[in-house]
Amino acid sequence: MKKIMNEQLIYEILSVVEEIPKGKVATYGQIASLIGRDKNARLVGKVLSQAEFYGRYPCHRVVNHxxxxxxxxxxxxxxxxxxxxxxxxxxxxxMKENQWDC
Known part of the structure; x- marks a missing residue:
């Protein structure tokens, strides 16, 4: 089985999270879609749970659907x-008021 999570994927996810503006939120699925992995919302969650090992990112701006x-x-x-x-x-x-319209 091919390894799903690699450094490039981690930084793709974190770079999208970094773009979420203050006062807005994005969903795990929204981020997965933005990196071309529509069905990998859980993978996004897994990466964000370990984001502290890669630097400071505004992971608090990510919520479920x-x-x-x-x-x-x-x-x-x-x-x-x-x-x-x-x-x-x-x-x-x-979500109607605060979801990031990217």
Whole structure:
């Protein structure tokens, strides 16, 4: 089986994440689509969970398709609120108002 994750793929994903503007969010699927891997949203999540090993990236701006925050990452909500992102409830970003239109 061919290795799916390599350094080039990791940096492709992280370079897209770096482009998400302050006050906006993108979805894992949206990022996967932008790098030409429509069906690899989970792979994007895996890369982002290890992003700290590659530098500083605004991974807090990535949520699931429904706007749900990453489970267990309490700081994500605080970081998004600081940037002016609005929420539907405690754990869901208002995607209509805040999704990155790339």
């Amino acid at each position: 429904a706007g749900r925050l990453a489970p267990g990452w309490q700081e994500q909500r605080f970081l998004l609120l600081e940037e002016g992102v609005s929420f539907k409830d405690e754990n869901h970003v208002d």
